[in-house]
Amino acid sequence: MSKIEIKSITKDYGDTKALDNVSLTIEPNKIYGLLGRNGAGKTTLLNLITNKIFPTEGSIKIAGEPVLENDKVLKNIFYMMERNLYPEALKVKEIFKWTKEYYLLFDIEYANKLSDRFGLDINKKIRSLSTGYASIFKAIVALASNADILIYDEPVLGLDANHRNMFYKELLANYSEKPKTIIISTHLIEEVETVLEEVIIIKEGKLIEKKPVEDLLASAYVISGEASKVDEYLKDKTYIEEEHMGKYKSATVIENIQYKNETLARKLNLDFAKVELQKLFISLTN
């Protein structure tokens, strides 16, 4: 069971704090979404978890052991980076072989099968892969790694809709077959919303939210109808994301859905709708 314990992590780059006193526990065998705007510190956090860089302060433990230069722990984590660091002159199948040297449980047969499914030619050199296929290639290496912890930084970059769909399904099949901790850092929130169990949101280097998706979606709702009546409903309530179209108005109310006032809404002829995670995210990070 590979619990990740992040304790009071700070990472400075000169005068800028990429991460500022972040503490966080990532439970084993759940699928997490790591969300944050550009430059929020997502990649820095992932690089720290995987010991690619060192914290200025604080510590990170996985399964009770510090990650610092700890090969035993690091062999159980696979990190699919956004940047391509594979030797360009090697062929896909050669990378599969080399990966097995470090990740002993790497499943070459499964990697070949996935390549076939995605139409990735394993005889191609890394340099000749398109942006989409470079992503597919990296995603396949991660899926086949058999590591206890899979970390994906922008896994679907450059993938078309069909391949993105296939990727999420393969990821879920892989997870169901052998539960593991999966962390997906992405901008495409709407698309992964249903796949995730929990989300971690960071803003300007600080942790601002860690919650099950279901709880987050239950923490707000949308109300709409005639502007003056919506205003009447909104009295004494906290709300964001007001949108006007003529006499029509909608707003996102920051209040647990169990407290919404259905009687009042009916009287005022207003409609409720589900809050979009994307909108909630924008308001939380603005």
Place this chain on the structure above:
Amino acid sequence: MLLDFNSEKPIYMQLAEAVEDDILKGIFEEETQVPSTTEISISFKINPATAGKGINLLVDEDILYKKRGVGMFVSKGAKEKIMQKRKDGFYNNYVLTLLEEASKLDISRSEIIEMIERSKAR
């Protein structure tokens, strides 16, 4: 089974209702197997925990039961149980919403009754 990711209703509840619907329609018959949480999770692209939560709702109500090592099955009497439960909610879910919409459209009660009578001819 259909799920609406834009609906206000949590996905696990929608899933439970969708399975119930298919039991009512006879797509899943009593004492036969329903799709596994894994199959549901993959085909709808939803987290397995969400799928499990939906299925467990039905297990708790004895609509589904687990056969060890085999999978989930529709309980005997499940259809009757779902019908009873749905009948209880019929007034709130259908009659009241119908009346609400009718009042928006200025349709009187006698007009509604007349419509119901007319629908018998269908």
